[in-house]
Ligand SMILES: *[C@@H]1O[C@H](CO)[C@@H](O)[C@H](O)[C@H]1NC(C)=O
Ligand SMILES: *[C@@H]1O[C@H](CO)[C@@H](O)[C@H](O)[C@H]1NC(C)=O
Protein backbone atom coordinates (compact mmCIF):
# COMPACT_ATOMS: atom_id res chain seq x y z
CA UNK A 1 0.00 0.00 0.00
CA UNK A 2 1.44 3.41 -0.93
CA UNK A 3 1.22 6.37 1.38
CA UNK A 4 -1.70 8.08 -0.39
CA UNK A 5 -3.85 4.94 -0.26
CA UNK A 6 -3.11 4.59 3.43
CA UNK A 7 -4.12 8.20 4.08
CA UNK A 8 -7.37 7.84 2.12
CA UNK A 9 -8.23 4.55 3.82
CA UNK A 10 -7.51 6.00 7.24
CA UNK A 11 -9.64 9.08 6.49
CA UNK A 12 -12.58 6.92 5.42
CA UNK A 13 -12.30 4.83 8.57
CA UNK A 14 -12.21 7.98 10.72
CA UNK A 15 -15.25 9.38 8.93
CA UNK A 16 -17.13 6.13 9.46
CA UNK A 17 -16.22 6.12 13.16
CA UNK A 18 -17.41 9.73 13.47
CA UNK A 19 -20.74 9.05 11.78
CA UNK A 20 -21.47 5.92 13.79
CA UNK A 21 -20.68 7.76 17.03
CA UNK A 22 -23.89 9.78 16.52
CA UNK A 23 -26.49 7.17 15.62
CA UNK A 24 -29.51 9.15 16.90
CA UNK A 25 -31.40 10.98 14.20
CA UNK A 26 -32.11 14.58 15.24
CA UNK A 27 -35.14 16.30 13.77
CA UNK A 28 -35.39 19.96 12.95
CA UNK A 29 -38.67 21.22 14.34
CA UNK A 30 -40.36 24.58 13.71
CA UNK A 31 -43.16 24.88 16.26
CA UNK A 32 -46.15 26.95 15.16
CA UNK A 33 -46.62 30.09 17.31
CA UNK A 34 -50.22 30.37 18.57
CA UNK A 35 -49.86 33.61 20.52
CA UNK A 36 -49.07 36.38 19.76
CA UNK A 37 -51.01 36.28 16.50
CA UNK A 38 -52.54 38.85 14.13
CA UNK A 39 -55.29 39.76 16.63
CA UNK A 40 -52.98 40.16 19.64
CA UNK A 41 -52.44 43.54 21.34
CA UNK A 42 -49.68 43.71 23.95
CA UNK A 43 -49.31 46.67 26.31
CA UNK A 44 -45.83 47.94 27.22
CA UNK A 45 -44.73 46.73 30.65
CA UNK A 46 -47.36 43.98 30.89
CA UNK A 47 -46.58 40.26 31.13
CA UNK A 48 -47.93 37.78 28.60
CA UNK A 49 -47.42 34.20 27.60
CA UNK A 50 -45.94 33.37 24.25
CA UNK A 51 -47.50 30.02 23.33
CA UNK A 52 -46.74 27.52 20.58
CA UNK A 53 -48.01 24.16 19.43
CA UNK A 54 -46.03 21.22 20.80
CA UNK A 55 -48.33 18.40 19.65
CA UNK A 56 -46.12 17.51 16.67
CA UNK A 57 -42.78 17.70 18.55
CA UNK A 58 -40.41 14.95 17.36
CA UNK A 59 -38.76 12.63 19.87
CA UNK A 60 -35.26 13.99 19.26
CA UNK A 61 -34.81 17.71 18.76
CA UNK A 62 -31.49 19.16 17.56
CA UNK A 63 -31.72 22.12 19.93
CA UNK A 64 -34.41 22.03 22.60
CA UNK A 65 -33.25 25.24 24.33
CA UNK A 66 -35.53 28.08 23.32
CA UNK A 67 -35.09 31.84 22.92
CA UNK A 68 -37.80 34.43 22.24
CA UNK A 69 -36.76 37.58 20.40
CA UNK A 70 -38.82 40.64 19.43
CA UNK A 71 -38.71 41.66 15.75
CA UNK A 72 -39.79 44.91 14.09
CA UNK A 73 -40.17 45.10 10.34
CA UNK A 74 -38.28 41.83 10.11
CA UNK A 75 -35.31 43.07 12.19
CA UNK A 76 -34.69 40.78 15.13
CA UNK A 77 -33.35 42.16 18.41
CA UNK A 78 -30.95 39.33 19.30
CA UNK A 79 -29.18 41.53 21.85
CA UNK A 80 -32.21 41.71 24.15
CA UNK A 81 -34.09 38.42 24.08
CA UNK A 82 -37.49 38.52 25.83
CA UNK A 83 -36.86 35.02 27.19
CA UNK A 84 -34.00 32.56 26.89
CA UNK A 85 -32.80 29.23 28.18
CA UNK A 86 -36.16 27.49 28.49
CA UNK A 87 -37.26 24.13 27.09
CA UNK A 88 -38.89 24.43 23.69
CA UNK A 89 -41.16 21.55 24.76
CA UNK A 90 -42.92 23.75 27.37
CA UNK A 91 -45.29 25.21 24.76
CA UNK A 92 -45.51 28.47 26.71
CA UNK A 93 -43.15 31.07 28.18
CA UNK A 94 -43.92 34.24 30.06
CA UNK A 95 -42.43 37.51 28.78
CA UNK A 96 -42.68 41.17 29.78
CA UNK A 97 -43.23 43.66 26.96
CA UNK A 98 -40.22 46.02 26.72
CA UNK A 99 -40.60 49.80 26.48
CA UNK A 100 -40.75 50.08 22.69
CA UNK A 101 -42.51 52.50 20.31
CA UNK A 102 -46.18 51.51 19.93
CA UNK A 103 -46.83 49.95 16.54
CA UNK A 104 -48.50 47.17 14.62
CA UNK A 105 -45.39 45.85 12.87
CA UNK A 106 -44.07 43.70 15.72
CA UNK A 107 -43.51 39.96 15.61
CA UNK A 108 -41.75 37.53 17.89
CA UNK A 109 -39.29 34.91 16.77
CA UNK A 110 -39.08 31.62 18.62
CA UNK A 111 -35.66 30.01 18.29
CA UNK A 112 -34.87 26.43 18.96
CA UNK A 113 -33.75 24.46 15.96
CA UNK A 114 -34.37 27.43 13.73
CA UNK A 115 -36.22 30.73 13.95
CA UNK A 116 -39.98 30.74 13.55
CA UNK A 117 -41.82 34.07 13.16
CA UNK A 118 -45.23 34.86 14.62
CA UNK A 119 -47.65 36.92 12.52
CA UNK A 120 -47.33 40.70 12.94
CA UNK A 121 -49.17 41.96 16.03
CA UNK A 122 -49.66 45.23 17.88
CA UNK A 123 -47.85 46.72 20.86
CA UNK A 124 -49.69 49.61 22.53
CA UNK A 125 -48.32 52.15 25.01
CA UNK A 126 -49.26 51.75 28.65
C1 LIG B 1 -54.42 34.69 19.38
O1 LIG B 1 -53.75 35.20 20.53
C2 LIG B 1 -54.64 35.45 21.61
C3 LIG B 1 -53.83 36.05 22.75
O2 LIG B 1 -52.98 37.04 22.29
C4 LIG B 1 -55.30 34.16 22.06
O3 LIG B 1 -56.22 34.44 23.09
C5 LIG B 1 -56.00 33.53 20.88
O4 LIG B 1 -56.47 32.26 21.28
C6 LIG B 1 -55.06 33.35 19.72
N1 LIG B 1 -55.77 32.85 18.56
C7 LIG B 1 -55.48 31.67 18.00
C8 LIG B 1 -56.25 31.35 16.77
O5 LIG B 1 -54.65 30.91 18.46
C1 LIG C 1 -49.23 32.10 31.57
O1 LIG C 1 -49.22 30.69 31.74
C2 LIG C 1 -49.19 30.30 33.10
C3 LIG C 1 -49.01 28.79 33.15
O2 LIG C 1 -49.61 28.15 32.08
C4 LIG C 1 -50.48 30.76 33.75
O3 LIG C 1 -50.48 30.39 35.12
C5 LIG C 1 -50.58 32.28 33.65
O4 LIG C 1 -51.81 32.72 34.17
C6 LIG C 1 -50.46 32.73 32.20
N1 LIG C 1 -50.36 34.18 32.16
C7 LIG C 1 -51.08 34.93 31.35
C8 LIG C 1 -50.79 36.40 31.40
O5 LIG C 1 -51.92 34.44 30.58
Ligand SMILES: *[C@@H]1O[C@H](CO)[C@@H](O)[C@H](O)[C@H]1NC(C)=O
Pocket residue numbers: 034053054055056
Ligand atom coordinates in the same frame (compact mmCIF):
# COMPACT_ATOMS: atom_id res chain seq x y z
C1 LIG D 1 -51.29 21.65 16.75
O1 LIG D 1 -50.69 20.84 15.76
C2 LIG D 1 -51.47 19.69 15.48
C3 LIG D 1 -50.66 18.80 14.56
O2 LIG D 1 -50.07 19.54 13.52
C4 LIG D 1 -52.79 20.11 14.90
O3 LIG D 1 -53.57 18.96 14.61
C5 LIG D 1 -53.52 20.99 15.90
O4 LIG D 1 -54.72 21.47 15.33
C6 LIG D 1 -52.65 22.16 16.29
N1 LIG D 1 -53.30 22.90 17.39
C7 LIG D 1 -53.55 24.19 17.31
C8 LIG D 1 -54.17 24.81 18.54
O5 LIG D 1 -53.30 24.88 16.31
Ligand SMILES: *[C@@H]1O[C@H](CO)[C@@H](O)[C@H](O)[C@H]1NC(C)=O
Pocket residue numbers: 072073101103105
Ligand atom coordinates in the same frame (compact mmCIF):
# COMPACT_ATOMS: atom_id res chain seq x y z
C1 LIG E 1 -41.54 49.74 10.29
O1 LIG E 1 -41.89 50.07 8.94
C2 LIG E 1 -43.02 50.95 8.87
C3 LIG E 1 -43.38 51.13 7.41
O2 LIG E 1 -42.25 51.13 6.59
C4 LIG E 1 -42.66 52.28 9.56
O3 LIG E 1 -43.79 53.15 9.52
C5 LIG E 1 -42.29 52.02 11.01
O4 LIG E 1 -41.86 53.22 11.63
C6 LIG E 1 -41.15 50.99 11.09
N1 LIG E 1 -40.95 50.68 12.49
C7 LIG E 1 -39.76 50.76 13.07
C8 LIG E 1 -39.71 50.49 14.53
O5 LIG E 1 -38.73 51.04 12.45
Ligand SMILES: *[C@@H]1O[C@H](CO)[C@@H](O)[C@H](O)[C@H]1NC(C)=O
Pocket residue numbers: 085
Ligand atom coordinates in the same frame (compact mmCIF):
# COMPACT_ATOMS: atom_id res chain seq x y z
C1 LIG F 1 -29.93 27.52 31.72
O1 LIG F 1 -30.72 26.90 32.69
C2 LIG F 1 -30.08 25.84 33.37
C3 LIG F 1 -31.08 25.17 34.29
O2 LIG F 1 -31.92 26.09 34.92
C4 LIG F 1 -28.88 26.40 34.13
O3 LIG F 1 -28.20 25.36 34.77
C5 LIG F 1 -27.94 27.08 33.14
O4 LIG F 1 -26.87 27.68 33.83
C6 LIG F 1 -28.68 28.14 32.33
N1 LIG F 1 -27.80 28.66 31.29
C7 LIG F 1 -27.75 29.94 30.96
C8 LIG F 1 -26.83 30.31 29.85
O5 LIG F 1 -28.45 30.78 31.52
